[in-house]
Amino acid sequence: MTAIPFGNHKHLETNMKKPTAIPPIDPARRRWLQAMAAAPLVAGATTPGPAKAAVKTRARIVIAGSGLGGIAVANRLSQLLDGAKITIIDRKEEHNYQPGYTLVATGVWPVDKVRDRNADYQPAGTEWVKDMVASFDPVANTVTTASGQRIEYDFLVVATGVHLDFAQIAGMDVAAIGREGLTSVYPSPEAAQATWAAMQAFTAQGGQAVMTLPATPLKCAGAPLKMSFMLRDRLFKAGTLDASKIRFQSALGNVFGVKVVNDNVLERWQTLGIDVEFSRALKAIDIGARRATFSSPEGETQEMPYDLIHVVPPTRAPDAVKNSELAWKEGPFAAGGWLEVDKSTLQHRRFPNVFGIGDINGTPRGKTAATVKKSAPLVAHNLVEVIAGRQANEAFDGYTSCPLITREGSAMLIEFDYEGRLTPSLPMIEPLQDSFFAWLMKVRMLKPAYTAVLKGRV
Amino acid sequence: MYEIWLTLNIVWEIALGIWPLLLAGALLWLALLGTAWRQAGQHWRANILPALVIGAAVAVVAALLLPGSIGSTLSDMGYWVDWGMLLALAAAVGGVAVAFAWPLLSWRHGRARA
Numbered sequence: 224m225t226a227i228p229f230g231n232h233k234h235l236e237t238n239m240k241k242p243t244a245i246p247p248i249d250p251a252r253r254r255w256l257q258a259m260a261a262a263p264l265v266a267g268a269t270t271p272g273p274a275k276a277a278v279k280t281r282a283r284i285v286i287a288g289s290g291l292g293g294i295a296v297a298n299r300l301s302q303l304l305d306g307a308k309i310t311i312i313d314r315k316e317e318h319n320y321q322p323g324y325t326l327v328a329t330g331v332w333p334v335d336k337v338r339d340r341n342a343d344y345q346p347a348g349t350e351w352v353k354d355m356v357a358s359f360d361p362v363a364n365t366v367t368t369a370s371g372q373r374i375e376y377d378f379l380v381v382a383t384g385v386h387l388d389f390a391q392i393a394g395m396d397v398a399a400i401g402r403e404g405l406t407s408v409y410p411s412p413e414a415a416q417a418t419w420a421a422m423q424a425f426t427a428q429g430g431q432a433v434m435t436l437p438a439t440p441l442k443c444a445g446a447p448l449k450m451s452f453m454l455r456d457r458l459f460k461a462g463t464l465d466a467s468k469i470r471f472q473s474a475l476g477n478v479f480g481v482k483v484v485n486d487n488v489l490e491r492w493q494t495l496g497i498d499v500e501f502s503r504a505l506k507a508i509d510i511g512a513r514r515a516t517f518s519s520p521e522g523e524t525q526e527m528p529y530d531l532i533h534v535v536p537p538t539r540a541p542d543a544v545k546n547s548e549l550a551w552k553e554g555p556f557a558a559g560g561w562l563e564v565d566k567s568t569l570q571h572r573r574f575p576n577v578f579g580i581g582d583i584n585g586t587p588r589g590k591t592a593a594t595v596k597k598s599a600p601l602v603a604h605n606l607v608e609v610i611a612g613r614q615a616n617e618a619f620d621g622y623t624s625c626p627l628i629t630r631e632g633s634a635m636l637i638e639f640d641y642e643g644r645l646t647p648s649l650p651m652i653e654p655l656q657d658s659f660f661a662w663l664m665k666v667r668m669l670k671p672a673y674t675a676v677l678k679g680r681v
Numbered sequence: 682m683y684e685i686w687l688t689l690n691i692v693w694e695i696a697l698g699i700w701p702l703l704l705a706g707a708l709l710w711l712a713l714l715g716t717a718w719r720q721a722g723q724h725w726r727a728n729i730l731p732a733l734v735i736g737a738a739v740a741v742v743a744a745l746l747l748p749g750s751i752g753s754t755l756s757d758m759g760y761w762v763d764w765g766m767l768l769a770l771a772a773a774v775g776g777v778a779v780a781f782a783w784p785l786l787s788w789r790h791g792r793a794r795a
Contacts, residue, residue, distance in 0.1 A: 331752055632753030648684060651762050659753050659763035666751050671694030672687060681687050 277305035282610050285366060285376035287356045287543075289313035289341045290321075291677060292581030292595045292602075293382035298679025299603035301346035304610070309349040310376075312356050312368060316341055318677075319412055320670055322592050325446050327415035328408040329453040330423070331631065331666060334416045344677045356383065359547040361574040378606060379577045381549065381562050385442055385538040385590065393507035393516075395534060403510050404531040408446055421531060426457045429466030430530030433515055435505045437537040438474035439559060442582045442590040445625035445637070447471075447535045448478060448488055454533075455495050456630040469497045470527070472517055474504035480588065481643045484627070484635075487655050491629065505534065540583060549577065551585045561585025566641060568615035569602050575609065578602050586621065587641045592669075593624030596676045603679075622646065626665040634661035710781060717788035725787050732783035740775025747771060 284300060286293045289311050297309055318339040326332040345351060354368035365375050387409055389395045397410050401417025404425060408415050425432065434451045441447075451471055458464040471478065471492070478499065479485040492499060506524065507516040515532055517525045538559070544550055545560025549571065556563070562579040563572050566586040571577035580602045582590040589598075598619050605615035621641025628634045637654050638646050645654045652660075675681045696703055747770055748754050758764050 630757075632748070632751075632757040633759065653760060653762075657757070657759045659748060659757045659759060660766045662753050662757065663751060663766065667695075668691050671691045671698070674694045675687070675690035681683075681690050 277303055278607055278611055279305045280307050280610055282377045283308045283375065284310070284378045284380065284606075285374055286311045286380040286382055287313075287359075287366060288382035288384055288581070288583075289315060289318070289345070289351075290382060290384050290581060291592055291673065292384075292599060293380065294318075294341065294344050295595060295599035295676050295679055296380050296382065296580050296603050296606075297349055298344070298346045298677070299599060300606065301348060302679060303603060303607045307610075309346070310352060310374060311345060311349055312352045312354060312366065312374070313341070314353050314355050314369075316353070318344060320673060322443065322669060322673065324408050324412065324415040325443075325449045325453070325628065326666065327412060328406070328418040328422070328450065329457065329628075329631075330419045334412045336670070337412050337415070344674075346679070356543045358543055359549050361548050361571075361577055364576070377576065378610065379574075380602065380606065381544065381577065381579045381583055382581050383541050383544060383583050385582045386541045386545075387536040388439075388539050389534075389536045391437075391537045392505055392534065394510065395508050395536075396510060399510050404513055404529060405508075405510055405534065406450075406531060407534040407536070408450055409442075409536060418533075422454060422457060425531040426454075426461040426463055426467075428530070429458065429461075429463035430468075431528065432467065432469045432531040432533070433527055433529040434469060434471045434533045435515075435535050436471070436473040436475065436478060437535055438504055439537040439539065440561075440590060441535065441538055443625070444480060444590070445627045447533065449628040450533050451492070451497055452495075452627075452629050453631065454531075455497060460631075464496075471497055471499045472503040472505065472527075473499065473501050476501050481637070481639050481645070483645065483655070484637055484639075487635075488627075508532070508534070540585075544583060549574065556585030559585070565615075566621065567618040568605050569598060569619055570605060570609070570615045578606050588621050588639070588643075589623045589641075591623050591625065592673055592676075593638070594622060596672065596681065597622040599676060599679075620646075624648075626661050626669065628662070628665065629657050632662055633657045633659060634665050636661035636664065710784075713781065713784045713788070717784035717791070720788050720791035725783075728783055728786040728790055731786055732779050735782040735786075736775040736779035739778035740771045743774035744768065744771035747774075 284307055286297050286309065293311060297311055300307060300309055318341045320337040320339065323332055323337040327334050327337055352368065354370050354372060356366045357369045358367045365373055367373050389397055399405050400407050400414045401421050404421055406418035406421045408418055432454055434447060436447045451469060455469055458467045477485045478488055489499060502519050503517040505515060506518045513529050515527050515529055517527060539545060540550060540560035544562055549562055550560040551557040551563040562583045562585050564570060564579040564584050564586065565572050569579055569584060580599060581595050601617045601619050604617050608615055624638045626634045627637050635655055635657060636652055638648060640646050647654055744767055747767060748757065758767065
């Protein structure tokens, strides 16, 4: 296998948009990296097999973010590469199992089950910069942290996750979650815990619950639905269902992006007595008065009183990505500032030495842990291919999974791809079937699976 | 193949989370096995059937109790996959019961005869 010269970059440009600028690399360093990349390449590690030789390289790889995607890719790269300098940049020391937030927020799990330490999962030998990336300069191959530290890289993995844009909701105060019927499962373990406390207070009395859904892409798009299902179940078990009303306000024309699932959920909610209104975006909230203001596309506003409200914030890319050259400049992902990656290879479309993993990617679907589970091996493999002087050659199909809880003790195991086709992993799984097995997976098996992904083993 | 590897890793991570309990159980079982081996004599084979009966009874109880232990109920068994998973888990619990009951019964039988 002939090492392709790093210098002409043609191997990186095939099937990609013409880069706006190829980052200049020191010629001596380039020759050194080419020589090191001539070693045999390790195959993708998605299945067990005989160990293959790691690629020898002195490449400097920066991973921005230490969530599931960042750490999973770091662990895989540390196995696939011999000699690379891997730097993880993230201020967070606590690692949160975010798929467990809905279980905490609905009283199924204690909060400590979603709290771990990043230090326990980062691979040995990586440098951990405990700071946040403030800006990306892909032309100069550098990132700058919030404290002003400038870090150069040869390759970059963007794993920053999303920014929860609560600021789009006038009057919203994240610190007030848990008080005056204000809930939100998204911000943190503490918010999830406070949400459960508020839910308990609400179900003891009953009343009007307002559940919201914004128009932006979401991480875990099923969470607003799970919260609605579980709230209804908790009201039923508390005996206050008859004294209550749940109103789901969607800013979209649906409640879920996969039509067959959307239609199934709406049918269930009709039976369960959950009202749905569409094209209703939450614009403002008066926490003390317990009143929410929704707007329609025509500009009409509607005030709605509530006894409990579940606020789902609009999301976008963090400022560091949104304001950089890495973000989509046109198309449906531009408004959110999402990372401009090829949806198949997850390689940046204009900067070939940059890859994206997780929620930050501007792709048609897939802001879930399950997406990272399936794409982390691919990103690591494709990055190693590029380091070795070849093309990214594995393609991602957009796999996403959502164990959609329908009540305590039962869930639907929804799995789908970029095209919205249901793609169950096991042939006997019926995706739209209420299932004990799906619930068992959610409460007992998915976190161990997540941990294995973190460690780079699956 | 991927699903098998994933399942093995899930089991491994669950085991890592409860390793003190697993270790204590394994040591207890080995101690029981060793003690029974010295005293059971000819009574090992005679106690297979009683051990299996105990295992089956434990499996039945496990099938009834397992759903509740994770916040679910028997009425949440939606289709054959759910029943299959429940019965498989109950059978596993029953198997553990057999693994402990057999040497225990054999040891007691041997002591009674001595």
